[in-house]
Amino acid sequence: MYEGAVQDLIDELGRLPGIGPKSAQRIAFHILDADADDMLRLSEAIRVVKERVKFCAVCFNVSEQDTCNICRDDRRDPTVLCVVEESKDVMAVERTRSFHGRYHVLGGSINPIGGIGPEQLHIRELLTRLADDRIQEVIIATDPNLEGEATATYLTRTMRSLGIEISRLASGLPVGGDLEYADEITLGRAFEGRRSMLTQ
Structure with missing residues (x-):
C-alpha cells in the first residue's frame, strides 16, 4: 500500500x-x-x-449533439436497422464499410446473473422505432456469447409478429484460426453458416 x-x-x-x-x-x-x-x-x-458527450436521442449511440452523425446522415438507408449492444460495436461495424443503414444501441445485453433484464435495455425504444413503416429489415448484431445469444433470441421473439425481416450476423471461425482451439458455440455456428463452394 x-x-x-x-x-x-x-x-x-x-x-x-x-x-x-x-x-x-x-x-x-x-x-x-x-x-x-x-x-x-x-x-x-x-x-x-x-x-x-451524451447519448443520441434516436439510436443511443454516443454523440455531442442531440442526435448522432449517423442518424443525421440522409445518405444512410432508412429501411435497414442494425441492433448492437454498445456504441463501440457501431464503430466496429462502420470499419467494415459494408453496412449503410442505421443503428440501434441497446446499452448492453440480457444478463440475469448481472441483474440486467430487457427492461434495463433500450428495447422499448427499439419497438417504438419499428413502428416506422420504412424499416424493412432488422439485423441483430449482438455478441456471439451466451448473453448476446439470449438477447438475440428475446429480440427475435418480441419482433416476430411485426412483419419485418429479422436476420442475425453470421458467426464462425476466424481467418487463420485452428479448429482445435475453437469453442463449441463458435464451431457450431461455423457449421450452421457453411456455404457451398460450387456457387462461388
Whole structure:
C-alpha cells in the first residue's frame, strides 16, 4: 500500500474495466513520471468528454449533439436497422464499410446473473422505432456469447409478429484460426453458416 494520493490513484484506476491491481500500479507510476502537460491534456480530455458527450436521442449511440452523425446522415438507408449492444460495436461495424443503414444501441445485453433484464435495455425504444413503416429489415448484431445469444433470441421473439425481416450476423471461425482451439458455440455456428463452394 502506498500513501495518500498515489494509493487513491491506483484504487481509481483499478476500478476501470480490464485493469487489474498491477496494471493500475503501472499506469499510476507512468502518470507520476510523465510530463505534467501531457497529463493535464489527459485530464482535460476526460473532463470534456464527461461534459459534452451524451447519448443520441434516436439510436443511443454516443454523440455531442442531440442526435448522432449517423442518424443525421440522409445518405444512410432508412429501411435497414442494425441492433448492437454498445456504441463501440457501431464503430466496429462502420470499419467494415459494408453496412449503410442505421443503428440501434441497446446499452448492453440480457444478463440475469448481472441483474440486467430487457427492461434495463433500450428495447422499448427499439419497438417504438419499428413502428416506422420504412424499416424493412432488422439485423441483430449482438455478441456471439451466451448473453448476446439470449438477447438475440428475446429480440427475435418480441419482433416476430411485426412483419419485418429479422436476420442475425453470421458467426464462425476466424481467418487463420485452428479448429482445435475453437469453442463449441463458435464451431457450431461455423457449421450452421457453411456455404457451398460450387456457387462461388
